[in-house]
Amino acid sequence: MIRPDEILLFSTMRNEKIRLPYFLDYYRNMGVTHFLIVDNDSTDGSTEYLAQQPDVSVWQTGKSYRRSRYGVDWLNYLQSRYGHDHWCVVVDPDEFLLYPFCDTRPLRALTDWLDACSIRAFSAMLLDMYPKGRLEDQPYLPGMNPLDIACWFDSGNYTISRNHLYGNLWIQGGPRARMFFPEEPSRAPALNKIPLVRWNRRYAYVHSTHMLLPRGLNLVYDEWGGEKASGVLLHTKFIDTFADKAKEETERRQHYAESYEYRAYAHHLGRDTQIWCKWSEKYINWRQLEILGLMSKGNWA
């Protein structure tokens, strides 16, 4: 039973059992009280694991991830059904939300403040994290904090343009653009995300959590020089589980643009590639990211 002011988390996943213990605890500690998860045909026991958790509701589907527009349709349905008038976090199991003061204030403090300011959507850019050295060198075990392994990031090579159709910003760059798309930066994945929304059944995510309808929800940025409050999604995709994933997903061809991304990864990472470079920045805390200009406190103090 979901109570009126609970903060909900929606996610879709496939074969992520190894990540689940840490993932669930991370968001529980933050103040998420219920998880609604779509399991896309996992074969590693994720479903059973999730079903054992007291605060997780899990839906199973064997249908095509691609034809559900990469899970968006599934989650839009669940959100309209259960998320109405709740603050909803929509993240993947390898994404960890950071918001200003997240080390001292629970997520409820943020959502209360957003409510008081009549802000409905909170932006958190995807920040790709990676380890120093080869991915395979440091094995990830259940319950581990993936940031202990993947604790490096690119701090200042992102490009932004405005999407005039939906009004959102389109952010690209980071290690994926630098490593995997050096010849075709326009195909590099989008990093703008709006994962925290005070949901209404009339809302819908258009493409992953990159943009929303109605379009007003995408105006998470200030156009007159000021800074709105924003966070970061630490993306811990690049750990030792990645190579297998890339291989599998390339064969399944269920991801965006015919798994182009995964193919690029598989192509590059087959060969002993290092994402780390001399100018990589080591992650410390959210304040560091605030100073670097990757997120902002806005007028929350």
Added chain:
Amino acid sequence: MSLGVVMLVHTAFDRAEEVARHWRASGCPVVIHVDKSVPRPVYDAFVSALSDLADVSFSRRFRCEWGTWGIVAATQAASEQILQAHPGVRHVYLASGSCLPLRPVKELIDYLAARPRTDFIESATTADVPWTVGGLNAERFTLRFPFSWRRQRWLFDRYVSLQRRVRFRRRIPAGLVPHLGSQWWCLTRQTLTAILQDPSRADIERYFRRVWIPDESYFQTMARQYSTHIESRSLTLSKFDYQGKPHIFYDDHLQLLRRSDCFVARKIWPHAQRLYDAFLTDAESAMSKTEPNPGKIDRIFAKAVDRRVFGRTGLYMQSRFPRDDWDSGVTASPYSVFQGFTELFENFEPWLARATGARVHGHLFAPAGAEFADNQTSINGALSNSAVLRDYNPEFFLTNLLWNTRGERQCFQFGPGDTQSVNWRIAKDPNAQISVISGAWAIPLFRSNASFADLRQKAATLQKTESEHLNVLRSAWTKARVRIWTMAEFIEAPMEPLQTVLDEIGAGETRRLAEAPRMVDLRGFGQFLQNLKNQGMHPHLMGDFPVDDLPAHQPPGRAAPRPYLVR
């Protein structure tokens, strides 16, 4: 019990209860007003929770909507009740359910007892307060506001503009001078009764009912009528952001709040357990006589508002994306662009780095890739030198570079052979210092070994490109600091312009040019230009060069003489 507390409560009843108990524990009578829109069962539960306390009572309930009269009516009723029921009360403190006493209540009582005639109420005339929201300053008092700002915003706005259009003005009751100030005050019995028993209270009320946000003006105006001694400040620490919403205090503000020495703070986040634990304990009556000093909190919140309104110049990110030409600064810090210098001088880049201490890059916009200082393949922020990545969004390449290296002056070379797509962005950037020796692109051609037909072709293209760039730099929209010399002009006296440019970079500290950069050997350059002319290509950007060699006082190939002004 010289101090009585009026509490306005509409939410977080468990916290309100704790605070009421805290006031009561120090002997202060409390009268609580609960918003009428609170459902009956919730209200009843709250009343019964506090029923064990003597001298805590509840006043008649009004509907309190922000910006309307209800809050004032509630305050009036509760104040009347407390003054009547507790004749010993000398000061009435108006607080809310989300207020939190920071110092022992005893200290507040002593503080007030030492100032028995003083009314603490922030109260300023409309002309003097900048903090009103929505542009309604004096108009709060001269227009009518029958519509709710929260629920009927459209009607509210239309009605305001209609009244403006027909030049409607309400008459302010005779003798009243409108004052504004924080809603949270502490008034003496004398002043408060005088306000509440004013013979023309009905008329005044009728007027204030249609004033915008009367809770910030009714008592503030009336106190000016009756008080003998007003201290125009609130004893409640309460900060507002740029939208007029109160800032909220959280657990991590504990030390700040402690050090503020304020008596009461609002508003406290109801779940800030540490704050309630820390401040609602029975502190041994420490007799600190310090005056409230909220300076540090003021600065933190002022900074937060600044960040929201102005942001960090030169930063482009997910939640700050200024429209083109809106932001006053395009980039994060000043930088210098040199065009033609590295062509004219053999060792210009290392020389410049030595002379200025700045980071000196080669051609950042070279077609083959960015030439970072020290031949690095990437630079701060993991910014790559790849031409493809750079040209995907060259403006961001520039703004990223300057954001990533802020704190260190950046210099780079530019020329007509480079990608020209950022020309406008740089020209419109007040942070850019651009120095151009026009026509110097001809020097590498002159020194190259290529066939003359190719050279002629190249020279024509470069000249056209540079000429277009110069038009940009000379346009009316240019905000950069631009200096353009023709090549002929520059080599007449190269040190003087160099000194000027470097002085500007040094910003304050005047570095003396100990050594000059080495100019390339230009013997035969005049003839080279003449050859181009003979081929029908007219090189004009470099100025006039005689066909024979350079003037005798400028022996080519040797270091230029030291400038005359070096001391």
